[in-house]
Amino acid sequence: MTSVSHPSNATAQDFVTWAAETFDDRLALACSASVEDSVLVHLAAHTGKAIRVFMLDTGRLHPETYETFERLRVKYPALRFEIFAPEASEVEALVKDQGLFGFRDSVTERKTCCEVRKLRPLARALAGSDAWLTGLRREQSPTRTELSPVAPDGGSPERTKIAPLLDWTLDQVWDFAKANRIPTHPLHLAGFPSIGCAPCTRAIEPGEEFRAGRWWWEQPEHKECGLHRR
Numbered sequence: 217m218t219s220v221s222h223p224s225n226a227t228a229q230d231f232v233t234w235a236a237e238t239f240d241d242r243l244a245l246a247c248s249a250s251v252e253d254s255v256l257v258h259l260a261a262h263t264g265k266a267i268r269v270f271m272l273d274t275g276r277l278h279p280e281t282y283e284t285f286e287r288l289r290v291k292y293p294a295l296r297f298e299i300f301a302p303e304a305s306e307v308e309a310l311v312k313d314q315g316l317f318g319f320r321d322s323v324t325e326r327k328t329c330c331e332v333r334k335l336r337p338l339a340r341a342l343a344g345s346d347a348w349l350t351g352l353r354r355e356q357s358p359t360r361t362e363l364s365p366v367a368p369d370g371g372s373p374e375r376t377k378i379a380p381l382l383d384w385t386l387d388q389v390w391d392f393a394k395a396n397r398i399p400t401h402p403l404h405l406a407g408f409p410s411i412g413c414a415p416c417t418r419a420i421e422p423g424e425e426f427r428a429g430r431w432w433w434e435q436p437e438h439k440e441c442g443l444h445r446r
């Protein structure tokens with residue numbers, strides 16, 4: 217990881233501005249079109265830098281995810297929006313091996329699908345970047361409680377991962393999004409607090425935890441796709 221000193225007692229905007237000034241065009245923003253990522257895109261636009269914003273198009277996303285990403289692209293034209301997709305030949309081999317829904321059969325097969333559809337495109341999306349911004353929040357998952365706002369990326373420690381919204385509550389995120397008229401994903405209003413691939417995401421019931429609708433057939437400690445290795 218590049219040796220960096222980051223702001224203490226910083227606001228989310230401070231973190232994003234610091235990241236933009238520190239890493240310049242070697243900074244990227246990962247956007248799943250979740251409300252957290254929409255807020256991050258807004259903060260990125262306010263740095264005045266043409267930060268690269270990328271989405272991983274796994275081929276299994278909800279139509280509303282593309283719509284939201286497009287609305288962000290139109291609203292914030294100074295940012296550079298890009299989409300990274302898996303290699304067609306790798307998807308063909310995956311489906312030949314495990315079928316279209318093999319990820320339901322075991323954690324191993326699910327992780328293989330995430331590897332092909334997310335992690336390899338992520339590696340290409342981050343090639344050439346020294347740092348990336350993510351919308352992770354501490355309260356989202358038991359696997360995220362120990363995170364730091366600025367830390368080496370668990371998958372590539374030479375790269376810095378920055379989570380400006382780490383200590384925001386969901387109410388804070390929504391209040392900010394509404395106050396600033398930021399485009400948000402419509403499925404959030406249909407009971408989807410966490411947005412992912414369509415067959416691996418469902419609405420949650422009142423009282424269920426935040427990520428209960430992601431890979432609901434797995435134990436909570438397994439519920440990471442590998443994008444956010446510690």
Ligand code: SF4
Nearest residue numbers: 319329330333413416
């Ligand atoms: S979330 Fe589901 S469909 Fe998407 S890459 Fe992972 S296993 Fe495959």
